[in-house]
Amino acid sequence: MLDLSLSEEHIMLRDSVRAFVEKEISPIAGEFDRQHKSLYPKIIPKMAELGYLGVCFPESLGGAGLDYLALAIICEELERVDTALRVVMSVHTALNSCTLYQWGTPDQIEKYLIPQAQGKKISGFGLTEPGCGSDPAALQTRAVREGDDYILTGNKMWISLSDTADNFLVFARIGKEKGHQSIAAFIVERKMEGFSSNPIHDKLGLRTGDTGELILQNVRVPIENRLGEENEGFKIAMSALDSGRFTVAAGAIGTIRASLEAAIKYCSERKAFGKQIGKFELIQEHIAEMQAGYDISQLLVFKAAWLKNQGIRNTRETGMAKWQATNFALDAANRAIQIHGAYGYSADFPVERYWRNARANTILEGTNEIQKLLQGSYILGYRKPSVLRRELPPYTPET
Numbered sequence: 001m002l003d004l005s006l007s008e009e010h011i012m013l014r015d016s017v018r019a020f021v022e023k024e025i026s027p028i029a030g031e032f033d034r035q036h037k038s039l040y041p042k043i044i045p046k047m048a049e050l051g052y053l054g055v056c057f058p059e060s061l062g063g064a065g066l067d068y069l070a071l072a073i074i075c076e077e078l079e080r081v082d083t084a085l086r087v088v089m090s091v092h093t094a095l096n097s098c099t100l101y102q103w104g105t106p107d108q109i110e111k112y113l114i115p116q117a118q119g120k121k122i123s124g125f126g127l128t129e130p131g132c133g134s135d136p137a138a139l140q141t142r143a144v145r146e147g148d149d150y151i152l153t154g155n156k157m158w159i160s161l162s163d164t165a166d167n168f169l170v171f172a173r174i175g176k177e178k179g180h181q182s183i184a185a186f187i188v189e190r191k192m193e194g195f196s197s198n199p200i201h202d203k204l205g206l207r208t209g210d211t212g213e214l215i216l217q218n219v220r221v222p223i224e225n226r227l228g229e230e231n232e233g234f235k236i237a238m239s240a241l242d243s244g245r246f247t248v249a250a251g252a253i254g255t256i257r258a259s260l261e262a263a264i265k266y267c268s269e270r271k272a273f274g275k276q277i278g279k280f281e282l283i284q285e286h287i288a289e290m291q292a293g294y295d296i297s298q299l300l301v302f303k304a305a306w307l308k309n310q311g312i313r314n315t316r317e318t319g320m321a322k323w324q325a326t327n328f329a330l331d332a333a334n335r336a337i338q339i340h341g342a343y344g345y346s347a348d349f350p351v352e353r354y355w356r357n358a359r360a361n362t363i364l365e366g367t368n369e370i371q372k373l374l375q376g377s378y379i380l381g382y383r384k385p386s387v388l389r390r391e392l393p394p395y396t397p398e399t
């Protein structure tokens with residue numbers, strides 16, 4: 001039976017995340033953004049304490065034992081107030097921890113996933129390089145086997161939580177062949193010798209979180225830190241994006257809601273030609289389009305969450321949700337600025353921040369051009385879901 005209602009547990013979670021962000025983040029998000037100051041040192045420990053960082057992992061693995069819809073709910077509520085906090089869920093929980101959950105050996109799960117699910121360690125994801133983003137099969141970071149270790153050398157660029165995370169999943173080329181066949185995935189710790197990071201300054205948005213470069217100078221990584229087989233890195237990276245894009249889509253719904261809330265408030269406050277601007281039909285059109293974006297995006301995210309909970313592959317459906325929701329979010333923030341007139345162009349109102357933050361989401365985790373290509377090639381039958389040795393575990397309620 002199709003059931004789109006939220007369970008009592010989901011509603012409680014939603015309400016508690018909403019209360020948390022209203023109390024802790026809403027009052028400071030705008031100011032931190034203006035000052036380009038990271039919210040992470042202040043807020044990540046609280047997110048950890050509240051169990052958000054491991055929400056979708058079993059309690060036996062240090063998580064909260066909830067499902068993938070719960071992950072989406074947290075993302076929506078966080079991004080409604082500040083996109084950079086949702087980025088933590090995308091990078092730490094989805095791209096890194098879900099990927100360990102999917103591909104990790106029992107030892108890797110014990111050593112890395114459990115402390116990450118508990119929020120004792122924070123993690124990132126290093127795929128993009130200065131010379132390649134959309135085409136990760138062109139990556140140049142190298143991993144050379146030396147006894148029971150690999151020596152990693154190269155640079156990763158545009159990495160979220162670059163100065164914050166303790167551990168990173170890093171993708172590197174083994175052997176000489178070009179293309180995706182010779183890529184492997186490694187768990188790299190910040191404290192390993194030869195590892196360093198540099199922040200990127202003056203970003204358009206996401207100013208309350210760090211993004212930067214990872215530098216790997218002969219970093220010695222033990223063989224037990226290789227995730228999957230030597231030639232499985234590309235598949236691992238793509239499966240990670242199935243988790244990450246889901247959280248980006250879910251977060252984008254939060255931007256749409258924030259934009260709508262701000263616009264609705266302004267519609268009743270601002271008057272022109274002697275009446276509230278909300279009474280003008282062209283303003284109502286903006287509101288209607290924003291709500292349509294919200295409803296469509298939410299359904300796409302619900303569908304992807306349902307597939308994930310069942311353990312059914314969802315690359316296309318998640319890609320669709322990411323593409324549509326991030327476009328609708330950008331459009332909603334843009335319309336909210338328009339509704340605010342000149343005031344929308346000023347930092348006195350939050351809508352310009354929503355737009356600057358939403359701008360990143362149509363680029364990161366696969367640009368929306370790449371999402372369109374993916375849809376086209378699936379629908380025409382040129383692309384089929386690749387067979388994976390390990391799938392992301394479905395949600396299994398714990399007794």
Ligand SMILES: Cc1cc2nc3c(=O)[nH]c(=O)nc-3n(C[C@H](O)[C@H](O)[C@H](O)COP(=O)(O)OP(=O)(O)OC[C@H]3O[C@@H](n4cnc5c(N)ncnc54)[C@H](O)[C@@H]3O)c2cc1C
Pocket residue numbers: 091124125126127128131132133134135157158159160161206211360363364365366367368369370373
């Ligand atoms: C704020 C932020 C955070 C990020 N965080 C991370 C992170 O934590 N980890 C990580 O690994 N990466 C991260 N990224 C990188 C992100 O995933 C890449 O920026 C993205 O994949 C695009 O790569 P690129 O920027 O190199 O663009 P390019 O690949 O150089 O693309 C440039 C343009 O060409 C288009 N294009 C490329 N190929 C095609 C094609 N075949 N057909 C049509 N158009 C095409 C693209 O859509 C784009 O418009 C982050 C990026 C941002 C902005």
